Amino acid sequence: MNILDFLSPGRARAIDGFHPVASSPLEQRLRDAGATFEERDGWLVATSVPHEAEHAAACGVADLSHLGKLEVRGAVDQPPGATIWYPITPERILCLCPPWTVHPMIDALSDQARLVLDQTGQLGVIALVGPEARTVLRRVSALDELPASGLVAHVAAHVLERQGTILVVFGQEVGHYLWEAIVDAAEPFGGGPVGVDLLGDAGRIE
């Protein structure tokens, strides 16, 4: 094993014929919402949620915590396949990519970067979609121009935007709380939880 493999959920291997399945920090919240789960790329993913179409007509709130996330240190150019490349500072970059591309990406970047850290387990991702997504974000955060890093519902987060979908990226340990706060903010508009399939391409970030 590489010395930093113990940070990478993608480095788990099958044992006794069973592959360990990774859980999102928001799994219990989606179970509470009645979500249907499916195993994808080693993750248990909430694919659909009851009433998701009605929710999405206002503001759909989805769990994309299974996306690959890397922190790249150094002045590095965006490589192909790094779907979201957000320089938090000029030399500290947050990269989001499909889960199966995490390790090829680490390998590709390690020559140029001072450090490439797999943050897939460290960070959770909540996506907001629908006509009221921006208003719901304003109900929990003063962040205006995106992407930006700052407070969302009183906890530190990065807020990104891609093709009209807002992505809130946060330390996974506050995931339950943040999900509760964001779903609660969406409620007066008729918004609520949705599964990843409803997001279509926006949810796959390929």
Place this chain on the structure above:
Amino acid sequence: MTFLMPCPNCGPRPVEEFGCNGEIRVRPRAKPTRRELSDYVYMRDNVAGPHREWWHHRHGCQTWFVVERDTRTHEVLAVHARGAR
């Protein structure tokens, strides 16, 4: 306090996103006398006026930087990012 702090990386942002580490004190280079040590660890100038202090964009980009701030008005007179990482 609701003033905006100009983060050298993110631009002006609400002050609640930041941490302040207080007045800048220079650490003695060699073993200090008791008086010098006590001055360094305990004494602060606590000026009413321009004041150099450490700030940190704690809930944002995490950058540490030095701010010159007027303690009477919260006017930020200058910002210096050292590492710029």
Place this chain on the structure above:
Amino acid sequence: MRLGAQPGELLDRSTRISFQYDGETVEAFAGDTIASALFAHGRRVFGRSFKYHRPRGLLCCSGHCPNCMMVVDGVPNVRTCVEPVRDGAVVKGQNFRGSLDRDLLQITDWIGGPFTPPGFYYKTFIRPRRLWPVYEKLLRGLAGLGPLPEGLSSDPADYADDRYDVEHRTVETLVIGGGRSGLEAAIAAAAGGGRVAVVDEAPRAGGSLLLSRATMGEADALVARARAAGVDVLAPARAIGLYEGNLVPVVQGRTMLRYRAGAVVVASGTMDQPLVFPGNDLVGVMFASAVRRLVNWWSLRPGTRAVVLTADDQGHEAAGELAAAGVTVARVVDLRERPTAQFRAKGHRGRVYAVEIAGEQVDCDLVVMSGSPQPAYALLAQAGATIEYDERRGVLVPTSLPDGVQAVGAAAGEVGEPAVPAATCGSGGDKSFVCFCEDQGAKDLKLAIGEGFDSIELSKRYTTVTMGPCQGKLCHLNSIRVYAKETSASEISVGTTTARPPWAPVTLGMLAGRGHTPAKRTSIHHRHRAAGAEVIWTGQWRRPLHYGDPAGEVAAVHQGVGLIDVSTLGKILVGGPDAVEFLERIYPNRYADLKVGRVRYGVLTNDNGRIFDDGTVVRLADAAFYVTTTSTGAAHVLHWFEWWNEIWQLDVEIADVTAANAAVNVAGPRSRELMERLVDAEADVSNEGFKYLDARLMRVAGVPCLAIRIGFVGELGYELHFPSPHGPHVWDELLAKGADLGIRPFGLEPQRVLRLEKGHVIIGQDTDAESTLPEASMSWLLKYEKEDFVGRWAAELVQERGEKARLVGFEMVGDVLPLEGAQIVEGGRSVGRITSVRRSAAVGKVIGLCWVPAAAAREGVEFDVKVGDGVERGVVRLKPFYDPTGGRLRA
């Protein structure tokens, strides 16, 4: 009372609404406020004053004065003059015994005067002293205004649907006040591009243009023009403060809009001011603007015969509109023509029936007063504007503004050339009120000045003028004038009192918002819940205290194997060419000689020499270290590392991986057996291949782990760090594969017992902000052979001056369990304290850690511990209570 349909009225006569007032049904139209409907229904008394319980009627009709506050659907202190009617609402009066019309407490008005001067609590009710509790109970019962509804629940869940929201908005320009000046400023700002919003506290934007039927159309046209220019016009939406950085909280319904604006334009217009004359609070005395709203907005006839007393044009405009509405205007007194006019109002049962003007009595049932048009400067003053008295026009005006804030229109001081009314226009007869909220008259202010409260700020605190519900809107200017007159000073030298937010009352619910509490949970949290754990807060973390049987959990660790979730530990990667140098400087002990694959305990101190955190450091590679911290200190240590490196500028990468990894401690004599069942075939977990204080990379249940052999709980154990998304999987596998080994999950309480048996310290529990390494019995961590490290000089100083106290283990002689924090006493004096104490089944004693005087820190020294009213004996023990040689740890 209600006139026929009028052009421009706010009423929708096709929609009828009814509500309950005091058991009666009141009919209203859509567009009415509760007060306008009650007025139409014939009600004239709307409230009872604070101290004297005088009847009070409508005065401002704009939500500023205290007169019309009632209880609406259980909510007290609702200003009914701006509260829209709604079907089925239940409205009641407040602050009376009996009824609004016959209040028994009005006795304080008739006989209470001499007993209720300013500061009467401390004057009238001070003797005899022993009766104060009785007085206090009585006074508390009488004080305050509206009552809280009965049967309120203390459980927030009962109000979950009663929501208030916060919404953040960013604009280039925010205009406060939607009158002509405000709307024009907004249109101009929008022409320059960028987002522009206008907020107005009135039911609709238009400001004073709406007061007259002639200009209502102009208001609507301006609003339409602004909207067409892209301006967001919000009404009713009230800005309640103007804070640093142009943060403006705006209350709109049940949402607090937190505006951040590049520029704020204050166009808040003017505040009507009362004239100070005897009887100026009688029912039937109203502001000119109030009368105009009643006539033009709600088509009401405010009286039958009116007298107008005015300092500006507004009184004349009101007089014309009253005449058109069929009111006889008996007299108009223009103070610009008769600046020294003296008058007093006469009342019967609290209602005005005549005004005496220079000795001549004019009968009337309505007195229209228009004092000075005072610019509404409060928000400007909050922002730091200078406010000064303008002697020529007799009002307070802003004279300099902070950057990013502008004032336009009347708020900026454009109020024409009004008369400057005398501080008091008349004498004798009834009380002349300066402050309607707190029932303070001109006489009370004179008394306060006579008693030495001769500065306006002192007087404010003594008399409470400007401190009532209107917060000075109606009384500030007049109190300054009375002060100037009584102290023979100029108004300019009297100065002003400080304007503070909020500009208008705001509910606590609005300030609280949604009230979610940020909480951190580990990725295994729901497994603990399912296992019946009692979950507690430790810092922001939610953690299991135990799983129902703390003693059984301790026993499982000693006899079989136990499992605790320690994912909350802070975790930091330190890597790069200067990583060793960095750790050598930041820790008191050495890391240069730490071998790859080994772990070492470390304590962090600041340059004061004080301990603030501890943890372990694993050397992953020559230039890569994995540092753990305490659970609650994680963020602080990360910032501490980053801050020092900002100073040192070493070539080192510091990365927080606290949430990236879950961590569990597998501990107990059978933990190796369990590990053998779960690790990959190539992993060696034998005592030879994986020694105490070794760290190894291996797969556990298929998941990549950093396994660290350490023993906080005193038994053979492995701390496993692995990707947090696999937390539930690894946890489940450990429990399943360990079932026949007697495995049990254990919580914080059993962990605390186990570590005390070993004498292990918890930073923050057994140490505080005064604890140094020598005194905490950790001198062995100080490696003075290093050139320097943070905290070195202070530690040296402590050792030079001698230790004052020491942290040591102890056991109780008897079986009594003292409280944590119990004092260690000597000759009746406190000389130390217990920081941790538990009853240990394994040791068979009550054991703990305590601070004792340094001289007493010797094996076997006995001391007294305060328990209840008496003392119990304790004995210092310097060795671990359990497994003192560490044989079990190394087994």
